[in-house]
Amino acid sequence: MKSTLFSTSSQARTDDLVTAAAWVETPLQLLSVLEAHHIGGFARHTRVLPRAGSTALVDTVAALTRIGLPDGLTVLPPEPTPSLYRTNADIWFVGDAFSGQVQRALLSGRTRDYVIVDDGLATIHLLRLLTRRTATPLERARVRSSPPRRALGLAAAVKLRAAARAGRLTVFTVLPLPDQLLRDAAAVGIRVVGHDFPWLRSLPGGSAPDEDRVVLGSAMVRDGLLHAEPYLAWVAGQAREEPVVYYPHRREDARTLEPLNADPRVRVVPQGLPAELALRGLGERHRVVSLPSTAVTSLRVLLGRHGVTVEAVPVPETWWTDQASPGLRAHLSTFVADQKDTP
Structure with a gap:
């Protein structure tokens, strides 16, 4: 249903x-x-x-x-x-x-x-x-x-x-x-x-980044749910494959943003507009990569018809801190779904 x-x-x-x-x-x-x-x-x-x-x-x-x-x-x-x-x-x-x-x-x-x-x-x-x-x-x-x-x-x-x-x-x-x-x-x-x-889909397309790979930032490190080291290593791994533009979560702080700003392979855009508004101009050459979040669902709805791949990456168990309950981990896993399953 x-x-x-x-x-x-x-x-x-x-x-x-x-x-x-x-x-x-x-x-x-x-x-x-x-x-x-x-x-x-x-x-x-x-x-x-x-x-x-x-x-x-x-x-x-x-x-x-x-x-x-x-x-x-x-x-x-x-x-x-x-x-x-x-x-x-x-x-x-x-x-x-x-x-x-x-x-x-x-x-x-x-x-x-x-x-x-x-x-x-x-x-x-x-x-x-x-x-x-x-x-x-x-x-x-x-x-x-x-x-x-x-x-x-x-x-x-x-x-x-x-x-x-x-x-x-x-x-x-x-x-x-x-x-x-x-x-x-x-x-x-x-x-x-x-x-x-x-309404958002009725707007003229916005600008698109030069980079083909877009990484959505997460606030789970700041919220105490994820360890910072594996998260930063994951972003760095994305940048080793090809140039990356990083869109921070509005609540991210220096624990993730300072190391990422110091990485020459990662272009960190200023915190500000929500992903749904900032990324509406993406096209089929773009790939969005994110940890599980509601933005994965909304961007699939917005961008799927333009041929944009929006990928939710599952969080390995070793990344979680003790503050992340089993229920929260299970719930976040529901966002790791194939794009065709999104309405």
């Missing part, structure tokens, strides 16, 4: 007065909101509030503004809190349902329609929590919350599960979800809407 692309002809809203509010904390959340608005099935007027303090978000907003935002969508100046959720919008786009600020906003406002947009692997973790037999606190994977935060997470779960039962909760995702998870979501009233980045 696959998540199905939303049909605007049969389900799109027609009321010009329907409004939506979104607070986004990452470039992927922002792109997902733009795609949901572009499809036209949620709201005709959407206001997006970026979280303050994120250089990657500032750069992404600037690039998208230069390209031209979808009609009816406005991006506001960044703020440190989701103050936009205090307005009387009909729909809330939610990127990070594990955020304490978002959870408090959910509990302070009236029930409305909620649309969960992609936030990497957290999207699947959220769905699994919301579809359990009984309400479970919405807590991030690998995080031990304090009793007050667990209570807040439980109250937020109850609110979203009630919205699902009332037909007011949608998950908008590019990720291929397991069949059983889709069945579980339908059973509790969650509607899953799949998409293939129609």
Whole structure:
């Protein structure tokens, strides 16, 4: 079973007065909101509030503004809190349902329609929590919350599960979800809407690097999940085969970036735009290589029709640190799939 692309002809809203509010904390959340608005099935007027303090978000907003935002969508100046959720919008786009600020906003406002947009692997973790037999606190994977935060997470779960039962909760995702998870979501009233980045695909192609091989950076070293030495050796091995351009993850730090910048065989581009936006101009001569990540799925969706090979490399067991649980390792392995298996 696959998540199905939303049909605007049969389900799109027609009321010009329907409004939506979104607070986004990452470039992927922002792109997902733009795609949901572009499809036209949620709201005709959407206001997006970026979280303050994120250089990657500032750069992404600037690039998208230069390209031209979808009609009816406005991006506001960044703020440190989701103050936009205090307005009387009909729909809330939610990127990070594990955020304490978002959870408090959910509990302070009236029930409305909620649309969960992609936030990497957290999207699947959220769905699994919301579809359990009984309400479970919405807590991030690998995080031990304090009793007050667990209570807040439980109250937020109850609110979203009630919205699902009332037909007011949608998950908008590019990720291929397991069949059983889709069945579980339908059973509790969650509607899953799949998409293939129609707005991004409608844009003129961007520039392409001179190098044929593109390596996507990973934040798993910074997150304490991978040892740095084998990761850096893997990138160096890619560069021994042919010239490499390296696109860092927005959260990478000096542990990986300093050694890579010192390697003359690797051209490291500045951190900034998300891969989905920066690499949309790649062609059939290019090959993208990455450790398992959600970007593998999204780039296959975006670039597969242009003949671009997007390869996810499995992580050897010796690379993992003790902080990487068996469940996380198994989940990441789902992204190591042949390109033809990606919807």
